[in-house]
Every structure is written in structure tokens, then in C-alpha cells.
Amino acid sequence: MVQMNNASIPYPAISCRRNIVTTFLTALLLMLSQPVDGNTASKSNENSVIDAADQAFKSLHYEKADSLYNVMIQDGKESAALYWKLARLNISVAEAIPPAEREKRMPWYSKAVDYGRKAVQLDDSNASAHTWLAAALALKADRIGAKEKLNRAAEIKRELDRALELNPNDDVAWSMLGSYNFEVSKIGWFNRFMGGTFVGQMPKGSREEAEKNFKKAISLNPRVIRHYHELALLYIEEDRKQEALNALRMAATKPVLMKSDARRLNEIRRLITRLSKELEGK
Structure with a gap:
């Protein structure tokens, strides 16, 4: 018998408790020592590459980000998130080029549109996919002219509406919607110039709506x-x-x-x- 606080505890009880603790620790060590299965390891590596690419993008190292994102594509690790991030990256590269160098910008916008479409195709429920497809379409059309804006207007608006339906707190979508409404408010001159003979439905938008959209974007992300x-x-x-x-x-x-x-x-x-x-x- 063992004395503890004037109470007697039999040796077999102590031994039993020790065995339980020993068994638990042994099981824990065995679990921790088990090798990670292939799927888990692959997923971990995939996340590491995407995280590194995202960090490169945030650090404004666009070439490095592009290389890392494309490593994922080459490895067959396609996803909507990967493609909308590539759309965002290509837009960012294009926008960094001086506006006067239009011919240098256009290939980047075109690739951004392709990536955006791929993202939406892979996952229609991904809000960012719709946002960056709309941004790519809008920016590409803006650099081409009024006729292209009209041709793209319905699709741009549809993508922005879908993005905000999925994520009402997407500041980029609100900002792009502001640009859409602002630009559409200027399109009336085109219809007048054509003498009202433009075939198709004129898009609707106003400066009042654009102002509300930009203010909403600011309220959601005041750092942009x-x-x-x-x-x-x-x-x-x-x-x-x-x-x-x-x-x-x-x-x-x-x-x-x-x-x-x-x-x-x-x-x-x-x-x-x-x-x-x-x-x-x-």
C-alpha cells in the first residue's frame, strides 16, 4: 500500500493508471511518426507553391508569380482560383505599362480574358473568377474603342452582377461596376452619332450609380x-x-x-x- 494524504492506494491501481498513460503516449507517438500519405503531401506542396506565388504577387514580383502559377498548370493542378489569379496578374502587368504603349498592353489583356473565362468554366460559383473576367473584358474593350465597349457591355455587366451576387463585399467588383456605369454614361454620344441606327440594346448606366459604386468600394477597402x-x-x-x-x-x-x-x-x-x-x- 502507498500512503497519500493519509489515504491508502493499492499498488495495482497505480500500476493500472501508469499502463493507461503509457499506452496513450505510445499511441500518440505512433500517430506522429506515421508518414504523410501521398495525397496530403501533394496538397501541402500545392498550397506552398500557390502561397509563394501569392506572396510574390503582393511583393510586386510579377515575373516570379507568373512562373510559380504556371508551375501549377504544368503539374496539372488546375483550379478556378489559380486561373483568376493569373487573370489578375496579367491585368496588373498590362496596367503597369504606360497607356501610350497600347500594343504592348493588349496581349496581356487578351491572356487575362482567356484565364478569366477558364476560371469561370471551372467554377461558376467562384466570385473572384467573375470579377476578374469582367475586369479583363472591360479593360480590353476600353483600350479598343466605343464599338467594342458596346459589344462587350452586356457580358461585362452580367459577370459583375454574378460576382456581387456571390460576394457582395468584393470591393474590386464594386469598383469595376463604378467604371462600367461611368463609361456607359458616356456612350450616349455614340448612339447620337450613329443617328439612332445602332442595332442592339444600349446598355444602361449613370454617373449617380457610378459614384455610389466607387464609394461602396472605398467603404469595403479604403486602402486601394x-x-x-x-x-x-x-x-x-x-x-x-x-x-x-x-x-x-x-x-x-x-x-x-x-x-x-x-x-x-x-x-x-x-x-x-x-x-x-x-x-x-x-
Whole structure:
């Protein structure tokens, strides 16, 4: 017998408890020492590559990100997430190229459209797939002209509506919807120019809706330069100079998250200088 706090515990009880603890520890060690099965190891490696590619993208190392994403494709690890990230990457590369070099931009936009379509094809329920397909279609059409905008308008709007149906908190989709409504508000001139002979339904959109869309995007993600810049351009179009200046000054305080943000910041600073002088002269 063993004395503990004036109580006697038989040796067999102590031995039994020791055996239970020993058995538990042995089982735990065996589980931890078992090799990871092939599927788990493959999935872990796949996630590591995607994580590394995502980090390269966030660090603005676009070439490295592109190489890593394409490693996944070469290994047959296709997914909607992989393709919408490639669409986003190609858009980012195109947008970083100076607007005057249009011919250099177009191949990147075209690849972004292809990747976006592939993402939607693989998973129609992936909100980001629809967002980045819409962005690719819109940006490509914007660089081609009014007729292409009209041809693409219905598809762009459909993709944005689907993206926001799946994820109402997608700030990129709201920002692109703002751009869509702003651009569509300018298309009326095309129909008038054609004498009302344009065949097809004219898309609908207004500056009022565009303003709401941009403000919604800002409320969801106040760190993105594009949201403020595009809102400011709308205000400038409406001769709302003080509001434009306020939006531009806010944009100038935000971090560079894309390479194209550096280009936007240069334009933003020029606009701030111009509007400040115009307002001071009043």
C-alpha cells in the first residue's frame, strides 16, 4: 500500500493508471511518426507553391508569380482560383505599362480574358473568377474603342452582377461596376452619332450609380488607390473640383499595392497641383 494524504492506494491501481498513460503516449507517438500519405503531401506542396506565388504577387514580383502559377498548370493542378489569379496578374502587368504603349498592353489583356473565362468554366460559383473576367473584358474593350465597349457591355455587366451576387463585399467588383456605369454614361454620344441606327440594346448606366459604386468600394477597402482615383475622375468630369481634390488627396496617402499604383500616383499628384491652382484662382 502507498500512503497519500493519509489515504491508502493499492499498488495495482497505480500500476493500472501508469499502463493507461503509457499506452496513450505510445499511441500518440505512433500517430506522429506515421508518414504523410501521398495525397496530403501533394496538397501541402500545392498550397506552398500557390502561397509563394501569392506572396510574390503582393511583393510586386510579377515575373516570379507568373512562373510559380504556371508551375501549377504544368503539374496539372488546375483550379478556378489559380486561373483568376493569373487573370489578375496579367491585368496588373498590362496596367503597369504606360497607356501610350497600347500594343504592348493588349496581349496581356487578351491572356487575362482567356484565364478569366477558364476560371469561370471551372467554377461558376467562384466570385473572384467573375470579377476578374469582367475586369479583363472591360479593360480590353476600353483600350479598343466605343464599338467594342458596346459589344462587350452586356457580358461585362452580367459577370459583375454574378460576382456581387456571390460576394457582395468584393470591393474590386464594386469598383469595376463604378467604371462600367461611368463609361456607359458616356456612350450616349455614340448612339447620337450613329443617328439612332445602332442595332442592339444600349446598355444602361449613370454617373449617380457610378459614384455610389466607387464609394461602396472605398467603404469595403479604403486602402486601394484606384477606388479614390476613379471617383475623382468622375468628379472632374462633373466639374466638382473640390470633391475631386479631396478624393485625390486621400488617394495620395494610400499604399502602393500594384505596380500600376505608382503610375496612378504620378497622375494623382499632377491633378492635385492643377486643381489646387484652379480652386485658388477662384
